[in-house]
Amino acid sequence: MPVRTYTQFIGGQPVDGPGRGTIERRSPSSGLPVARYCEGTTDDVDLAVDAARAAFEEGPWPRLSGMERAVILNRLAGLIHDNRDRLVQIEVEEAGKPIRFARGDLDGAVGLTRYAASLAMQMSGSTYTNLGPDRTALLTREPIGVVALVTPWNFPALIVAQKMPFALAAGCTVVLKPSEFTSGTAFEIAELATQAGIPAGVFNVVSGYGATVGDHLTSHPGVDFVSFTGSTRTGRQVVGNTARNLVKSSVELGGKSASIVFSDADLDAAVDGALTGVFFNNGECCISGSRLFVQSSIADEFVARVVDRSRRIVVGDPFDEATDIGALIDERHLDRVMGFVRSGVDEGAQLLLGGRLAAGTAGHFLEATIFDRVDPKMTIFREEIFGPVLSITRFDTVEDAVRLANDTTYGLSNYVWSKNIDTVLTVSRRLKSGWVQANTAIDGAPQLPLTGVKGSGFGYEMGQAGFEEFTQLKTLLIHTGPRVPVFRN
Numbered sequence: 420m421p422v423r424t425y426t427q428f429i430g431g432q433p434v435d436g437p438g439r440g441t442i443e444r445r446s447p448s449s450g451l452p453v454a455r456y457c458e459g460t461t462d463d464v465d466l467a468v469d470a471a472r473a474a475f476e477e478g479p480w481p482r483l484s485g486m487e488r489a490v491i492l493n494r495l496a497g498l499i500h501d502n503r504d505r506l507v508q509i510e511v512e513e514a515g516k517p518i519r520f521a522r523g524d525l526d527g528a529v530g531l532t533r534y535a536a537s538l539a540m541q542m543s544g545s546t547y548t549n550l551g552p553d554r555t556a557l558l559t560r561e562p563i564g565v566v567a568l569v570t571p572w573n574f575p576a577l578i579v580a581q582k583m584p585f586a587l588a589a590g591c592t593v594v595l596k597p598s599e600f601t602s603g604t605a606f607e608i609a610e611l612a613t614q615a616g617i618p619a620g621v622f623n624v625v626s627g628y629g630a631t632v633g634d635h636l637t638s639h640p641g642v643d644f645v646s647f648t649g650s651t652r653t654g655r656q657v658v659g660n661t662a663r664n665l666v667k668s669s670v671e672l673g674g675k676s677a678s679i680v681f682s683d684a685d686l687d688a689a690v691d692g693a694l695t696g697v698f699f700n701n702g703e704c705c706i707s708g709s710r711l712f713v714q715s716s717i718a719d720e721f722v723a724r725v726v727d728r729s730r731r732i733v734v735g736d737p738f739d740e741a742t743d744i745g746a747l748i749d750e751r752h753l754d755r756v757m758g759f760v761r762s763g764v765d766e767g768a769q770l771l772l773g774g775r776l777a778a779g780t781a782g783h784f785l786e787a788t789i790f791d792r793v794d795p796k797m798t799i800f801r802e803e804i805f806g807p808v809l810s811i812t813r814f815d816t817v818e819d820a821v822r823l824a825n826d827t828t829y830g831l832s833n834y835v836w837s838k839n840i841d842t843v844l845t846v847s848r849r850l851k852s853g854w855v856q857a858n859t860a861i862d863g864a865p866q867l868p869l870t871g872v873k874g875s876g877f878g879y880e881m882g883q884a885g886f887e888e889f890t891q892l893k894t895l896l897i898h899t900g901p902r903v904p905v906f907r908n
Contacts, residue, residue: 423454423509425602427463427626428609430470431619434463442599442626447515447746448737448782454513456602459627461635464594467623468641471565471592474620481562481590485540492536492584495608495615499576500529502611509603510575511737515746515782516700518738528580531881534865535584538886542589553902557895562590563667564643566889567636569629569657570605571649572598572748573703573805579605581869581880582646587621589889591644594623596636600748602626629653640664644889647671648705651803651829651874669878669888671705671871673803674831677824678708678860679814679846682717684836685858690724692860693809696834698732698787699861701744702807705875706832708860709804710793711811712823718813722791725811726771732787734777744807746782753783756806763790763799768810795826803829817842821849830872834860 426435440458445451457463475481480488499506503525510521547556566586570578575597586593597605602624609624625632633653637645638660644667647657651672661668678696680689696708713721737745747753760774773788785807793800793810800810814820824833832854835846847855853870856862863869868882879885 422452423603425454425606425626426457427459427467428606428624429463429467430623431613434466439463442602442628444513444600444603446512446782447748448784450782454509454603456599456606456626459596459625459632461631463625463627464632464635464639467594467625468565468636468639470620470623471594472641474618475562475565475592478592478618478620480587480592480618480621483590485542485588488539488588488590489536491616492532492539492588495584495612495617496529496532496536498611498615499525499532499608502607503529506576506604506607509607510601511745513601513603514572514575515737515748517742517745519740520700521737524574524577528576531577531580531865532584535588535886538585538883539588542886542890544892553898553900555897555899557897559893559895560887560890561893563889563891564591565641566591566593567639567642567645568593568595569633569637569645569647569649570595570597572600573700573705575601576604576608578648579608581885582648583608583622585881585886586646586889587617589886591889592621594625594636594642596625596627596632599626599628634660637661638663642666644668646878646880646888648880651876654876669880670876671869671878671880672831672874672876673829674705674707674871674875675710675801675803675827675829676706676708676832676834676852677710677712678834679712679820679824679836680714680717680721681820681835681837681839681842682714683838683842685838686717686721686724688858689836690721690728692834692836692858693725694728694732696860697809698729698744698807701747703748703805704861706854706861707805708832708834709808709810710800710824711809712814712820713811714820715813715815722771722811725809726789729772729787729789734784734786735780744784744787746780746784747806748783750783752805753785756785756804756808759799759802759804759806759808760788763793763797763808763810766794766797766799768793768797768799773807795823801827817846821846825849825851828874831875832856
């Protein structure tokens with residue numbers, strides 16, 4: 420296969436030159452080289468921020484009408500759709516995810532971009548006419564400015580689409596730092612943005628390592644807002660960087676979500692949902708339902724059904740339409756996940772399935788792995804594994820289920836399975852997470868904001884709330900008629 424080569428994309432054009440190294444990306448499924456990205460420098464970040472600042476202060480983008488920005492963003496959505504097959508191939512090669520899930524990601528990116536375009540036409544403020552006969556106040560909403568976006572490797576195009584079009588819809592300009600593992604689709608989308616008519620400097624992409632490009636970008640004094648998705652450990656560093664500059668940030672971090680199955684649930688749907696929750700996208704998903712809590716009265720039957728269905732999960736070539744689990748992102752991450760598997764065995768959990776490298780594969784493939792009788796003190800209960808590993812714990816009462824689900828430093832998402840609406844509402848209100856899904860898993864829509872609590876971060880992505888993250892309010896107080904002097908002499 421040909422190796423794709425990308426340079427930095429700054430000011431509407433590719434930028435290359437001496438002094439930059441190269442990052443070679445090898446496919447996690449085959450081990451073959453598939454792409455080479457420019458190893459960014461702090462100078463690259465400075466150039467990109469300067470380009471974004473010039474485009475914001477002097478360019479047309481923030482001064483276009485919402486309708487004009489919407490037309491261009493819809494054009495971009497159409498170009499992403501038209502180039503879906505190429506973008507899907509890049510995602511599969513670079514991320515190792517099954518091709519049918521990659522298609523879903525790109526379809527999601529199109530939908531998010533179209534929804535963001537609609538919000539560009541709806542950016543509005545409010546008016547106060549009840550302040551007295553001689554005072555009127557206008558609250559106007561304005562673009563926040565130059566935005567730094569830092570995105571992870573597990574959903575390269577989808578998470579870019581959760582951020583970038585919303586920022587552009589608000590009238591901001593953007594510097595994007597994609598993961599050094601999966602930068603290909605970010606550069607491809609930047610080229611498509613130019614074709615769509617987005618002016619030079621409005622959308623810039625700088626590839627490179629977090630310690631160099633990411634750190635300099637998130638601490639850059641020319642940046643007005645930072646939106647980060649990644650690990651909780653790195654998120655703390657990002658928040659520290661923005662705090663030093665008194666810059667607003669939004670961070671979507673790790674998770675340790677629970678799928679809670681009550682005895683009155685539709686068991687067929689709950690089995691499918693439990694498997695989707697943990698094995699979707701190779702388990703490399705921040706809202707993965709990696710902890711499964713099953714009510715004791717149905718636990719033996721339900722666990723047996725989960726294991727039986729999991730035996731039929733296909734692990735292998737991500738380009739095969741039948742594949743359910745592809746390759747983990749790299750060897751180091753595979754070793755980390757295997758370390759969690761060993762800890763589960765060593766700490767006394769019951770290994771029901773998997774726990775081994777997938778037979779007949781050459782890349783970073785792990786079998787679907789299931790542990791039962793997992794105690795809350797065990798490492799696999801507490802730590803985010805980010806792989807196809809499910810931990811099962813039994814519970815008796817609603818109180819037990821809520822206590823177990825909340826017994827984590829994370830708070831991103833949870834899943835509740837019950838036919839009883841009272842149970843669904845009661846439990847969902849008590850779960851300490853930014854998102855709860857009932858009788859579905861790994862679901863959502865562009866209109867629905869995603870946020871975390873506790874160690875899963877703060878701020879919003881998607882929806883009206885996600886759009887408003889890229890704006891700021893300005894208050895205009897207008898006095899009409901004669902004014903009574905404050906100083907009477």
